[in-house]
Every structure is written in structure tokens, then in C-alpha cells.
Amino acid sequence: MLKRTSLLFLFVAGHFSLQAQQVIPFRITKHNNIIVKTLVNKKDSLDLMFQIAMKEGSISPERQRKADHLIFNKDGISDHNTVSIGKMTWKNIRFLDNQITGHEADGKIGTGLFEGKVFKIDYDNNQFAIYDEKPDLNGFQPVKIIFDQDAFYIPADNIIDDHQQQEAYFVLQSGYSGGILYSNEFAEKNELSNKLRITGEKKLKNSNAENLIIKQGVLPFWKLENFVFKDIPVGFFTGEQQTQKVSYFGADMLRRFIWIFDADREMAYIKPSKYYSEPHYKIN
Structure with a gap:
């Protein structure tokens, strides 16, 4: 009986792991841009536009919020930053300085958030989903x-x-x-x-x-x-x-x-x- 229970537990745990995911909420502007609320270096609250065509992040010269805790070198590059969204934190995120971004955004954030992972852009529910394995692809x-x-x-x-x-x-x-x-x-x-x-x-x-x-x-x-x-x-x-x-x-x-x-x-x-x-x- 104990052996059967253990096998059942392993099956359930394995199934849960396959479907395990993290969710990042976003909002869509009237200009179709995706905005993610972030906390950079545990100090700066920034609305960043998701840019699927880049890996790192960037800061706009036209930003509305302060980014005082991003330190840029003479080439306009800032390395080793943290980005937090909800309870999730990413380390060693690079930011570039003085890049124009979309409406309502202080800068951009790229696909480095999803490196090595399967990810979904879910426009129906205004969220990203991050998976360790491919989710159900029925209908795709x-x-x-x-x-x-x-x-x-x-x-x-x-x-x-x-x-x-x-x-x-x-x-x-x-x-x-x-x-x-x-x-x-x-x-x-x-x-x-x-x-x-x-x-x-x-x-x-x-x-x-x-x-x-x-x-x-x-x-x-x-x-x-x-x-x-x-x-x-x-x-x-x-x-x-x-x-x-x-x-x-x-x-x-x-x-x-x-x-x-x-x-x-x-x-x-x-x-x-x-x-x-x-x-x-x-x-x-």
C-alpha cells in the first residue's frame, strides 16, 4: 500500500511540475504596447514596455519616473541590475541609457526575463506565463x-x-x-x-x-x-x-x-x- 501511495505521489508531483508556471501581469496601452510594472534595484518603480526584439532593458530620456539607482558607464551601459515583478526577481540585467520607448513607459524590458524557458504572451488575460516544459498546445x-x-x-x-x-x-x-x-x-x-x-x-x-x-x-x-x-x-x-x-x-x-x-x-x-x-x- 505504501509503495502504491508513493508512486501515486510521484505521478502527481511530476504532472504538477510539467504544468508549473509563473505569471507576469501586464496592461496594454491604446497604442498596443505592453507595459509591465517593475522594481529596479529594489529602489526604482518603473513602468517598462515589453520589447520582444531585445534581450536587455533600457531607460528613456522622456521617462516620467526616476531611475536614480541605475548607474551607467561612459558608453551608456549599466550592468548587474536586479528587476523585480511581484515576488519574482531577476539578477544581472543590463540596461541601456537614452533609448526612446513607447507611450506611457519609462523604458523597455526584453526577453531576458524568459531566458531558457518556454513563455506565453496571453493577450486574452493580459499576462505572460513562464513554463519549464511546453504547456497544452491544443488549438495552437x-x-x-x-x-x-x-x-x-x-x-x-x-x-x-x-x-x-x-x-x-x-x-x-x-x-x-x-x-x-x-x-x-x-x-x-x-x-x-x-x-x-x-x-x-x-x-x-x-x-x-x-x-x-x-x-x-x-x-x-x-x-x-x-x-x-x-x-x-x-x-x-x-x-x-x-x-x-x-x-x-x-x-x-x-x-x-x-x-x-x-x-x-x-x-x-x-x-x-x-x-x-x-x-x-x-x-x-
């Missing part, structure tokens, strides 16, 4: 990803007109409030200025505080695995500044799915979130 569709220099790349099909379909890789970019933003190379190669219905132009400021002109147009179809978006607003930069080296899959598109990333950063698993069919974000 796998997407092959490339993880390079702390950025996630996904492939998607771009149907520009009746005769032209182009595959392109997009960097997941939660700091860009819009949806699809094309690289200069893709926009010029595929003559987007001539082939898309243009709806307007806007002036944006990048993380280096440089002013850039973005043209907005309508793409007939955009396809990620089995998910197809019709008449989707897209953006691309114009002018002599050829600064957009990669295409972005921005926060407006990210929020339309619930995401699970494996620990090896080789696969993502997605399913529609409650925002899947929401109107697209308009860049102001």
Missing part, C-alpha cells in the same frame, strides 16, 4: 521561427496584386504600434509605391530620435500559415534615409494572436486572440 498552430541577435523572425506571404506573391521574413517588433512595416529593400524591389493603394503619409521618430517619413498603403492579402488577412494596412519608408533594414510584424498584429515560444527559440505556436478581428491601428 506551429510557426517556424528564426532567432537571431535577440530577435524573432517569422515567414509570411505577401500578395501584392493578382500576379505577384512574395514571401518575406518579419521581425516581431512589439515597440512598433502599427502592424506590417516593410523594409526599404522589399518596398523598392516590389514597387509598393506604384502597386499599392496609398492612403497617406506620416512622420515617425525612431529609437534614435531620427525623423522618418512613412507611407501607408493597403495590401490585398497577407498570409501567416493558415491565417489570412484581407486589405491589410501596411507601411514603408520613403526618402533618402535607407534605415529600415528589416520588415516588422508590429504590436497591432502581435496582439491578434496568443503566442507560445519554445525554450530553444525554434518554434512558436499561435492561435487567435480576442483582438483577432479588431480594426487596425491608425498611426498618428
